[in-house]
Amino acid sequence: xxxxxxxxISLALLVFLAMRGFTIVIIAPVVSLFVILSNNLPILETFQxxxxxxxTNYVKNYFLIFLFAAMFGKFMDDSGAARTIAHGLxxxxxxxxxxxxxxxxxxxxxxxxxxGVSLFVVVFAxxxxxxxxxxxxxxxxxxxxxxxxxxxATFTMTMVPGTPAIQNIxxxxxxxxxxTAGVWIGIVAAITLIxxxxxxxxxxxxxxxxxxxxxxxxxxxxxxxxxxxxxDKYANRALPNMIVSLIPPVLLIVLLNVFKLEVLxxxxxxxxxxxxxxxxxxxxxxxxxxxxxxxxxxxxxxxSADVGYGAVIAVTAGFTVFxxxxxxxxxxxLISLYVATTLLAGITGSSSGGLAIAMETLTDTYxxxxxxxxxxxxxxxxxxxxxxxxxxxxxxxxxLVVTGLTHKDAYKHVFFVAVVGPVLAAxxxxxxxxxxx
Numbered sequence: 001x002x003x004x005x006x007x008x009i010s011l012a013l014l015v016f017l018a019m020r021g022f023t024i025v026i027i028a029p030v031v032s033l034f035v036i037l038s039n040n041l042p043i044l045e046t047f048q049x050x051x052x053x054x055x056t057n058y059v060k061n062y063f064l065i066f067l068f069a070a071m072f073g074k075f076m077d078d079s080g081a082a083r084t085i086a087h088g089l090x091x092x093x094x095x096x097x098x099x100x101x102x103x104x105x106x107x108x109x110x111x112x113x114x115x116g117v118s119l120f121v122v123v124f125a126x127x128x129x130x131x132x133x134x135x136x137x138x139x140x141x142x143x144x145x146x147x148x149x150x151x152x153a154t155f156t157m158t159m160v161p162g163t164p165a166i167q168n169i170x171x172x173x174x175x176x177x178x179x180t181a182g183v184w185i186g187i188v189a190a191i192t193l194i195x196x197x198x199x200x201x202x203x204x205x206x207x208x209x210x211x212x213x214x215x216x217x218x219x220x221x222x223x224x225x226x227x228x229x230x231x232d233k234y235a236n237r238a239l240p241n242m243i244v245s246l247i248p249p250v251l252l253i254v255l256l257n258v259f260k261l262e263v264l265x266x267x268x269x270x271x272x273x274x275x276x277x278x279x280x281x282x283x284x285x286x287x288x289x290x291x292x293x294x295x296x297x298x299x300x301x302x303x304s305a306d307v308g309y310g311a312v313i314a315v316t317a318g319f320t321v322f323x324x325x326x327x328x329x330x331x332x333x334l335i336s337l338y339v340a341t342t343l344l345a346g347i348t349g350s351s352s353g354g355l356a357i358a359m360e361t362l363t364d365t366y367x368x369x370x371x372x373x374x375x376x377x378x379x380x381x382x383x384x385x386x387x388x389x390x391x392x393x394x395x396x397x398x399x400l401v402v403t404g405l406t407h408k409d410a411y412k413h414v415f416f417v418a419v420v421g422p423v424l425a426a427x428x429x430x431x432x433x434x435x436x437x
Contacts, residue, residue, distance in 0.1 A: 003318030006038040010313070011347050018349060018392030019407075028305035032312040039316045046312060054311025058304040058356055061173060062166065066296040068267035069164070072274055073118040074292030076248065079278035080239035082117055082125035085249075088242045090129060098139050102147040102201045105130055109151025115249025116164045116270065119152035119395060123402055128234070139205075140213040142405055146204055146413035150197040153395065153418050155190040158351065158385035159378075159425070162257040166352045167384050169263050171377040174359045175367075179256055179263070182378025184436065189382050189422075189429035196424055197417045204413065240281050248274040302394055306353030310344065314361050323361070332434045333369040337362065337376065338383040338426060346387030349394065355384035375437035382426055389418035 010031045017027045029051070036046045076082040086108050093104035105126065112122045126148070134141055157165045161180040168179050175181075239245075252270040255261045261269075275289075282288050313319050326343075329336040340362060345354025358380060366376060389396060391407055396414055400406060 001318075001321070003039050003316050004321050005318070006035055007313055007316065007318045007322070007347075009038075010035050010309075014309075014347075014349065015390065015392040018394075018397070021397075024302045024349070024394060025305050028309040032309045035309075035312050035316060039318070041312075041315070046315065050311045050315045051308040054314075054357075054360075055304045055308035057360075058307040058353075059300060062170075063296070063300055064264055065166065065169065065267060066300040067293060068264070068271045069116065069118065069166075070296035070299070071289070071292035072116055072248065072252075072267065072271045073121040074288055074295060075271070075274040075278050075282065076117050076245075077121045077125065078283070078288045079245075079274075079281040080234045080237060081245035081248070081274075081278060081281075082112060082121055083129075083234050084239050084242055084245040085112060085115075086122075086125045087129055088245075090133075095133055095137065098137055098205055099198075099202050101133055101137055101139060102143060102205065103198060105144070105147040106151040106197070106201075109148055110156045112249070113152045113165070114156040114160065114163055114253070116252045116267070117249065120398070122152055123148065123399055127403070135215050138214045140208050140215060141403075142410040142413065143201070143204060143208065144403065145399070145405065145410040146197070146201050146417050148399070148403075149389070149414050150194075150201075150417045150421070153389065154197070154385060154422055155193050155425075158381045158422070159186045159190040159193060159429075161186045161378075162253065164252060164256055164263070164266070167355055167381050170352060170355050171359055171380055172263070174363045175373040175377050177373050177377040178260060181374040182433065182437070185375060185378040185429045185433045186382070188432050189378075189425040192428050193421050193425035196421045200416050200421070204416075237283075238281065240278060244277060247277060303350055303353045303356075306348040306350045307356050310348055310353065310357035311360075313347070314357065319361075323365070327365060327369075332430075333366055333371050334375060334379050334430055334433050337366050337371065338379050338430060341380045341383035342386045342423075342426075345384045346390055349388060349390060349392040351384040351388035354388060355380060358384070372433075372437040375433040379426075379430065379433050382422065382429055386419055386422040386426065389414055 013034060014027055014031045018024065032051055036043055089108045089111060090104050093107060095101045095104060109122050109126060112125065113119055130144055134144060156163050158167045161183045171177060248270050251273055252266060255266040255269060256263065326336045326340040329339060341355060341358040344357050345351050348354045391411060400410060
């Protein structure tokens with residue numbers, strides 16, 4: 001039990017250091033060292049063995065996917081195509097009410113991420129549009145977070161079949177499935193999640209109105225009007241029209257879901273097409289290519305560091321106890337699979353990191369229990385997108401900084417739409433998986 005307790009303590013240490021602003025690249029080895037020492041494991045052998053094996057395996061398996069996805073996102077961003085799509089969809093969806101604005105932003109962000117655009121690109125594409133609308137409609141700025149995270153980090157990340165998100169790609173290598181695995185499980189989860197989060201946005205909006213919060217009177221949020229956040233880098237520039245802007249993301253979806261093309265080939269082709277058709281709209285061409293490529297490095301290194309920490313945990317006696325406890329949960333194995341994966345995502349503060357650890361350590365166990373691979377794929381993917389959004393999550397921290405908000409200002413919205421919502425959506429998803437798969 002001491003070994004299991006050290007895992008819990010290491011998680012608390014990881015969360016504490018992340019909340020203090022330290023990068024996961026530093027945190028992961030430090031916390032791994034604590035686990036190694038407290039479990040009497042050989043230091044160098046464990047770092048060079050378990051930690052670096054987990055780290056390098058993740059890089060080997062997914063670096064090219066991160067590379068072409070990052071370059072694709074950069075071309076969509078620098079050409080203004082992401083901005084054109086965001087502006088066009090917001091205009092189409094309308095802003096007749098405050099709730100309508102929040103729902104519109106949610107669906108704009110969802111469309112962009114489902115089309116393969118990174119959530120970090122989406123936030124910069126949507127900010128110059130959302131800011132003036134929130135000011136004009138007098139909506140407190142912290143509510144933007146609820147709409148944004150619903151769109152980029154919930155149903156298009158783990159639930160909707162066919163999404164190009166890394167969380168939907170990781171299980172393929174282990175299960176031999178496709179991006180559309182567990183269609184009905186994902187659809188039921190997505191519908192539940194969207195319904196709950198729209199209810200929550202309406203609730204949060206009404207509560208804000210009762211407290212007489214407006215865009216202007218939120219004195220503690222004045223930093224969100226930092227001029228750097230309001231700069232429209234696309235002003236006075238020729239941008240691709242809506243039809244041209246939609247070609248690459250639509251092509252990606254079609255190649256991946258209709259032609260069932262392998263994920264890496266799909267990203268390579270889409271990236272090349274985006275570069276060709278957006279070439280004349282990109283002002284600094286060489287810089288766009290170079291930065292697009294280097295943008296892949298930090299995300300994959302961060303996630304790999306997480307996976308390395310998880311690999312160290314996996315060789316402890318405590319993890320064996322954890323595994324036995326989870327697999328012996330009464331009922332269908334899919335329930336314990338969900339619990340194990342979501343806990344691993346919470347421990348690492350990363351949906352892709354937690355999912356990679358779960359697939360690496362639990363796949364053989366659950367397949368031997370007779371779990372259907374398609375149900376396994378979708379349930380594990382959905383599970384990776386719940387507890388991952390705890391306060392130490394890197395995307396949460398980065399987005400709050402970019403939007404000029406703090407955990408105190410807006411984390412409650414992240415918690416409800418990206419933690420509570422996905423956990424609730426998993427209930428009907430598990431029922432469908434158990435009954436029909």
